[in-house]
Amino acid sequence: MYDFPFRNAVVIDGSGKQGFCADVAVAEKRICLIDEDLSYVRASRTFDASSFFLTPGFIDIHSHTDSLCFLSPQMNEKANQGITLDVAGNCGAGFFPNTEESLPVLKEYVKDIIRSDWEIPFDDYSSLKAELKRRGCGINMSFLCSHTAIRTAVMGKDSKREASEEEIEKMCALLEKELENGACGFSTGLYYSPVIFSSRDELKALLNTAGRKGKLFSVHLRSEGNDFLSSLDEILSLALEASVKTEISHFKVIGEKNQNKLCSALSLIEKYREKGLCVSFDQYPYTYGSTSLFSLLPPSVLRLSPLEIRIALSLDIQRRDIKEEMLAGTTYESIYSLVGPEKIKIKLLENNPQYENMSLSEIASERNEDALDALLDILAEETGCAIMEDETESEENLIAIMKHPLMSFGSDSLFSVNEKSDHERSRSAVPHFLSFCVKEKGILSLAEAVARLSGRNADKLSLSERGYVREGYYADLVLLSRDTLSPDTVLVNGKLKKDKGVLQNSLPGMVI
Template sequence: MDGTGGPSYAADVAVHEGRIEAIGRIRAGGRRTLDAHDLVLAPGFVDMHAHSDLALLRDPDHSAKAAQGVTLEVLGQDGLSYAPADDRTLAGVRAAIAGWNGPGDDADFGWRTVGGYLDRLDSTGIAVNAAYLVPQGTVRAYAVGWDDRPATPAELDRMRTLVAEGLAEGAVGMSSGLTYTPGMYADGAELTELCRVVARYGGYYCPHHRSYGRGALAAYAEMIALAREAGCALHLAHATMNFPENRGRAGELLALLDRALAEGCDLTLDSYPYTPGCTTLVALLPSWAGAGGPEAVLARLRDDAEAGRIRYALEVDGSDGCHGVPVDWSAVEVSGVVDPAFGGYVGTRLRDWEQARRLLLGDRLRSTVLQHVGHEENVRAIMRHPAHTGGSDGILQGAKPHPRAYGTFPHYLGRYVRELGVLSLEECVAHLAGRPAARLRLPDRGLIHPGHRADLVLFDADTVAAGSTYENPRALPTGIPHVLIDGRFVMRDGRRTDVLAGRAVRRTPS
């Protein structure tokens, strides 16, 4: 299955010096031959939304992704990552996303630029390939700080420069997290100006937009209008319709996307094949509570009057951090903590605000949670869209992470192709390989064509399945015996090899 979505066919594939050399009936024997009878050969899968920014550096094995057939991850997501940054910005970002990536005490943050981070990936040697998005929230923290206010003209110029430098150094685009501080403090005009820079470099904009709940359709429409105004390609991150307000409304989103595509918008999206979401507990708080950065949030939580205001915003008004929907604590399950003293919370649903407040303070804002707010009918409808790609949004931290981190790609193939027939196998491979490579503008990846890089996965269509569950979220998949990157086996006979074939994949100049 060559990644185009076209019919599958039987053929031999010859690989030489990391690239596909020939496809067809190849009579001459190679130095090594693998009998792939009864297996499907597909291009390696692309995780369009990954949170492995530190995991790739600290975990050479990285079976969480390699065992799924993932050969490329896109990092720098949701507007927050570790470059570009100065010392002050880096300290704030590390604290803000400790729930995603851990506190980073075991990492050597020797870089300060996007190029420096990509160089570190190369010099370390990594399990799978990685591309990077310039994180708009980090850029704002660097140029403006963590205050909830408009940027000055000089600060906006500084942000333009930082984005341009990141793209020139190899980033594939820019991300935003518009329900996360400080990125959410940017208005549409500010974002449009930064997207003009992204467009000039041939990158794409990947927003986690302002609402997946009460204001979801308006938030999607805002991003489409912004991208159109800036002339920038748009990729909608974890494009879901969640919370009770949006049950059965995926068709309205898809109609909005179809209109934009018909009008010439360069638009794609990604999703994960599960109903619960996953984020940090602190992300649910209202935006005003995050002004000033993590230490300011903790000070507000310690103050009874301020904590009361936060509670009212969460439970009555519908916090913008909780997508405009009053929080249902019974839908919030703790998936991970950093301080082991709070390990007893993991796997439990929160009872009320006071319990949430104790956890926020005790774990210093670093706890992660699952939100059980999705709808299966929406998940299935969205993954059928021809602009759809796969993204795990996989947070690898915590005692009980979301199973999507270890299971997204085999879950698509096993559950949604073989068991439910939502997509054909050929279509699904295109969603997971060919289409994302096209979005990333990688001319020699994502397809099985002569001259393309030999990033390949072999799986058994009859048995492939996610092993990860909510009870055992780190179980590896079945039915994916072999994975190659640049023609080198990173998975062989279902086992991780010691090969570190991954490299930083830099933006191809337009």
Template sequence: MRLLLRNATIIDGTGAEAEAGDVLLEDDHIAELGATTLAPDEVIDARGLVVTPGFIDVHSHSDFTLPGDPEARAKVMQGVTSEVVGNCGLGLFPSNETVERFYALLSPMLFGEPGGGCFRDIDAYRARLEERGVSVNVVPLVPHGNVRCQAMGLAERAARPDEIARMRDSVDTNMRQGAFGLSTGLVYAPGAFADTEEIVELAKVSAAHGGIYASHMRDEGSRLVQSVEETLRIGREAKIPVQISHHKAADRWNWGKVETTLAMVDRARAEGLDVHSDVYPYTAGSTVLSAMFLPLWAFEGSQDRLLERLRDPKVREQIVEGSKERMMKLATLPGVLDRIVPKRLILPFVLFELSRLVVVSSLKNQQQYEGMTLREIAKARKQKLYDMLLDLLVEEELAIAAIAHVMSEDDVQRVMAHDATMIGTDGFPQREGKPHPRAFGTYARVIEHYVRERRLFGIETAIHKMTGMVAKKLGLRDRGVLRAGAKADVVVLDAARVKDRATYASPKNHPEGIVHVFVNGVHTVKNGKHTGARGGRVLHRAG
């Protein structure tokens, strides 16, 4: 089957300037580009439209949703043809009974509903998705949190040599099954309990298979610089390409620090380290509410133990004190004031600010609170902030997701415009509540807001950050660029009409202006509507 996209404006994903020409798709690959000679079976007139490679979501959490949502409409409808999953050290594979128990409790925290179960390894996950079919290509990373939980549960301590050996074996097995690298979530249990040496040892296994190291670092706030230093150190010692996940500076007191951390990236690249960042085009992040406020020690053992602690009045007092200590670390004053002003004096202002900026996006039971700030919920319940927080976590069995408006627009633009930054959503389209709009609108927002309106960079650069740069980082040799012989992951869009329709108040809206999407040559979005096709694959790292 040959399909000709005629009279198109071609942006090939390399960053090169757009050119006029035709694109001929034959079965699952691109047969000809520019001037075509082969006779087509079908012709689409692409006059006035732009043809690009399919977008590769370099930072996705859709591994949690794809088993139950294989058509991946939130992503495909915005032009995504491949999703990198297993990010932030979390994912549905690999697993054993300990990991299964962990995610049986974690999935409701993420989704407010039971999850789809875990898979022993990537092969089992691949078999499940390909048995039912999937509308996007899936690019798996090995989540460190799962690997650690397999070996030692949620123990809050350094790993023993025998446990390191078991973790290395698990990473090796999943890399042999086609994983593209190792990811960490060093702010979440159990990954947060690992020391740097443990991560280096596991990253070496990924490096031996040609994989990358992607990290949600230990701190994106007051210790952002130190966290980037650790990430670069892991890259150097393991001799592995590095990806800094959702590079940002959280909380007003830390705005501007990305100038320092981006300079660190530049120096590391000049020294020969292959290091990139990814970013989503929003000034708000999203995670589970418990991870925002509770001290790490409260998560040790299991989620059941966490609930027990939250119900125990004496332990609750210790949790509140631990949380306040954590919040005080977020506050940094300029210059010498940071050393001489007691942080306890600043704490009320920190908590007041956070209560204004954190919005609950989904709950398991009390949906009337969705879309409300923590301050508004506390006022409605006539409770003090911490009493409300801990009571609500118990009532909802921890199943509360929240959106935090804690980033600077200047920082977002600075990171996005950096030469070594890729675009990703960091999103999963949860079925309940109001998810972060990034899961539905990221790519349209970049084109509409940052290319057309802000003129932060040209559309060729934007497409490169969404496609060719990502493919090269991952080692995807036959995707991410338009060239003869490459896989036919292709987007046809109206660059002047692309419009992001996903908002915080109403996030589950697909964008306008994405006209056609082909996944491995399969027409998956046709004239702006999902066809129901499932032409995706779970990809296997080459070599």
């Protein structure tokens, strides 16, 4: 007796090969049979898949659902898109490991990337896994061990500086423990505080640890703008020394004047691949991104406490120096100077919500002041979350990245305290990816697009039984409409999570 035979489907198996007609039967969480005709199979329910493509469940290799999986365990935002596995802990932002002393500091650092306004019920990967298993989850979850958590667990409040040799050794010991306990890799976000203060020695030691354990290293580069090429070379050289499988997160070039650097960056990646480095990248299908509004400030300011930041922004002499540094953009990655105030839009402000969905230029006009002064005034008044969207790259570059053979899908989805403030990629990245790449631009075949959503990411994560429609594999499956390419039915571990367009109240996910 089988659970679900899918009859007369066109199977897109996740390998990139063209589809084939077949029947597929599911039982006991697994794909049991794939054959031309399974009409003889007895089952409690049969799906007529003649109007659909049957694909593997989609894998989002770059997500920020560290809090969402606990606060909204149904994970409908993801399941509705056909995502059956989310990888959290990216950009160096995650909740483990932590200590009683480090947790308040950690929560302050990551609050604009992953919600931290809740009681974290775990302190390491083992306890996280046990807690999520106890609560249940609508889709499968994997977690990277984050650099920010490791750093604050060792250095506490004093983490806005270079680490000592002894502190680096402690970080490596923590990372090794978490990787041994099952974390799928290590992530860093060199654009963000406090990781921005990491030395080359610290990075080298942590990458060596991840490399020895055969786990993935995911990196938000120090610069995606003026210093893009040197930042990329910095990481690739370290990764090559460490022999660590490397994933460049949301690979892009920021700023109009830097768009011509993409070809050189791709050539640099190919150069390191020829040297033996296993490196690839992910990206979302949008020309604009989203992150913390505070990340626009220079490292010299981010080194301060939240109270000290507000004071510095309010003092004339210090503000003058901050403005000069932000406008020059020579000492750090100044997104403000790279894209300009007209391309930075406020998405969430807890203290000044009246400015949400307005660009900095529009806010400046309303306040009758300079755009940079308006930004600094707003940040000086903000004690809660502050999130922005920024137009970062040209459509021409986005297309070049989307069709590159090393690219796979990662939504970079953020989920804040207010759904209206979330980037479109949080809830619509997969349908937009398929629409943009397959139907609108025609830069990928459907088979290749599905591979970048499934098998390619499974391979990066070294998953042996997911990411493909194959006998014996876990039944993470999606029925895509042949007309719209939208997910009609979604199975997670052989259980219905979306049934003919209707999301189900079920928690079939696993921590893997």
